[in-house]
Amino acid sequence: MQFSNISKIAVVLVSLALLIAVPWIASDYFVMMCIRVMYFGMLTLSLCFLAGELGVVSLMQASFFGISGYFIAIMQTRYQIPFPIPPLVGIGVAVLFAALTGLLVIRARGIYFLMLTLVLGQLVWALASQWASVTRGDSGITDIFAPVIFGISTEKSKGAFYLFELFFFCAVIYFLAALKRSPFGLMLRGIRDSESRMAMLGYPVSLLRYMAFIFAAFVASIGGVFFAYFTGLINPHSVSLTTNVETLLSGILGGIQTLFGAILGTAILKILDLVLSGITQRYLLIMGVLFLITIMFAPRGAAGALKRLWDGFASRTLGSGSPAGGVSDDPFYEDTK
């Protein structure tokens, strides 16, 4: 608000122009990193959208990401179905799966939600690794080729792939940002902060939460499309608990409540991964410690956001015998008020 509209638009335009210019000015390697950050970014975005709007942490977003990837792989390598259909079907199936699982998980809150999504995510992983006649088991499916768009092969030109992905990436961000600002987003935040009040006011609380869950899955599944096309392969690792935990880690590092945080966190994690790889074998240890420090000492980023969304949960359960009443022990209590 303090920032004038004109300069805001200018910042957005200049950023966009720079982003579009990347393939011409940067090395292939850098373009590749951007492509990775974008598809994993969409995965993280879906997690952060749920965390920010519903106040829940999901450990199954990678399932939607992987399902669309798997459908592309199967339809393209097995049945040679031409381009626009496999990704559309892939996204469709992922959304359908979200509609199904949403029925199961949407009643759960807080840690119940986390555990439930963890188990459902593992179910998808078990299917991917054991249903070998379809998914080729642990070896996964290779030979997926990126499509030709406007006569340019995005398989051969990384720059073209980048622009193709950038378009959808920006569209996703715009979609989520618009969703957040819309009445729908406001209602969601109302539910997050006080579900009982919203229910009393006559809002269809469960339906709204359910729809948010499906929207998040939709975003993750778009990420999965680009993942499959860019890497040219898919295997159970993409739907594993490790991928889910890494997504959570990205979200936490960047700040789980904002869209910008999701992308930033993904970028940090993917760059750290590359930097640390040559130096040390204690990648996991460093990640664990980093994760711990962020959760405990970064109130503005990750923890602050969680605290805020958690307040809603805590105040709801306060009366029903939860130990969440001990807010005075909470180190973030002072910071955020």
Add this chain to the structure above:
Amino acid sequence: MKRKSWIIAITVILFFIGAIAGNAMALDEIRIGTIGPTTGWATIFGQGCLDGIKLALGEYNNEFNGIPIKVFSEDTKADVEVMRTKLDSLKNRDKVHLIIGPSLGHEGMAAVDWGARNPEVPMLIGYSAPEDITMRKATNSVIRPGWTGAQVIFNFGQYSAKDLGYKKVIIVGQDYSYPWDQAAGFIRGFLENGGEKVERIWHPVEAVDFSSIMAKLIAMSKEYDAVLNNSGGAQVVAFFKQWKQFGLDKVYPQILGQANVPIVSMLSELGDSAMGVYSSLHYYDGNPSGANKKFRESFKKKYGTYPDVIAVQGYDAVHVAFKAMKAINGQVDDSKKFIAALRQVKMSADESPRGPFYFDKFANPVQNIYIKKVVKKEGRLMNEAVKTYTEVSQFGPYADMADKYMAAPATTRDYPPGDKASYFMEIEKHFGKDYVEKLKKNNGWVD
């Protein structure tokens, strides 16, 4: 709002500094990239290979004709998406002349896929064993100084049927492509040489409780002669443990193992329960050759433990690379020449701990396959060769029908069929009547 915009602006600026920076390129050095899992559960595979690579480079003082060799080691975390990124890093950021790795099966498949899209970077595959890396998906730049799953086990099937005299065998294995390949190779060797039936039991890759399978094996013991354990790593330990717990060692003769069941690192963990286990591989630790002794002793001196076949792959890969570099006078910049030279390398028994080998036209070694048995020697468990089959290619007995072999349906968890009648119908369909007639006439393969 204002602060947020600033943060975004700064990020964008930093992003561009990153975009334009880089691309520093040094001359006068040979850059070798290594790739494999060196963190997480699969560490032993990547690290083993890397240890072998470093040992071999040490023998050359890390230089070639006075040109220093620089090694860039990248970790895959056993994730193929990460691996592809690291391969791109090695190629674009480090500008390596050669890549050695990876070590896991699914990584190998992804690596050859990458290799086909990046044909200018020579790659020596490490421990990965899927046959398609050097068969149906073979590509010019990818050379495997290693092995394929089926290659090392064809003759074991033959040996089990002919020398051990088994008629019906049960294979218990992890449910993914590598054990399927192993089972397929075994079935071919076994059924074509007088075996009658092979039953396959697949369990989840990560299963640790085998009690139900043990129960099943007990129930099946009336009909079957022997059990072949077709797992790897932790599952082998759990399987042997429960095998003994359920007293199956009294029901069946000594267990058979697929290629990497009784490898060195496993033996110390399996203990005496591994005594007498038969298996087959292209390397055995008890090999008395000078090259193997030197390799084992210098490895032990450097790392404190005796090496595995995993380390042999890294070790041999470096020696293959050096032989090729000698042939082209160190012109590694010319990747076409380098690749061609790599494919022509022939290793003698004095040069490789595993024995002599050379590459077939798909760049997989033609090498000795040893039928090994675990024995106790100098107070330590060790594999001794009980029979050696020389110059075995990845096509095994089908070397002169390579096209037919590759055209036959891909191995799955239940292909090829495990009973003699339907198996022979299949080979008649794919390898022709003549082949079946020849088998019948010779009573199996001719050694």
Add this chain to the structure above:
Amino acid sequence: MSLLVIMSLLNGLTLAALLFITASGLTLSFSLMRVVNLTHGALYMAGGFIGVSVIKVTGSWLLALLAGGSVMAILALLEEKFLLRWARGNDLIETLISLSVAIIIGDLVLVIWGGYPKSIEIPAMLNGVLTIPLINLVYPIFRIFMLGLSVLIIVALWLFLKKTNLGVTIRAGVDNFEMVSALGINVRRLFTVVFCLSGFLAGVAGVVGGTSMMLVVGEDWRILTLTLIVIIIGGMGSLGGTIVGALITGLIYSFATAYIPEFSLFILFLPVAIILSIRPHGLFGAKA
């Protein structure tokens, strides 16, 4: 064939025993503190590896069992005192902290014990098989011992919760937390005790599991997932539910591996989905 059924039944029961020992600790800490301790799997694994080392030095299996349990109890104590207490009341943050501790412990185990699978020798006394002559059944003594141990733990936990002062306070804390703290009882100490006990049980389970099966890096997540399935089916926070959950999980796993091994994992997850769609809080779980 009926022999296979009997054996699968026994296998299911004994696997359930191991799962119960692991899950009981988790459900106990959950019921009191509302924390899903995602470190639990890592404690299982680390406890088992401690057992490996102790048995190498001392040769005593019992000592290994106790050491594995005790060291994990201490580790859990440190985690609770220095990390979880920091975020007390914020159960989601507590859960995330426990997740990061799990990652750290997992990697430390790799540093200390390496990536090769290890296993613990079965003590001579419990080695061998039991033969039931009438139906010609042979069954490992150690697995029967596992069953006995879990029954012992069930009884001990029951006695502890019903008959001791501390146990009664804990139960009261589970039922009505505010009341207990209002009565002036030191709640922090209660948390610490329960968390220690939970860590101890995880460590013990690790040693038992490492003896009956094996231990390897990565085992932590496998065990955690199985444990979560148990307590989700049984209902979080209910000890009786945990017994039922462990039985269901163990039996399904054992019969699925015997009859349709290719889909055993999938079949393991399926009942979770079914039960949850009918009873969102598990079979015996109270609504939070």
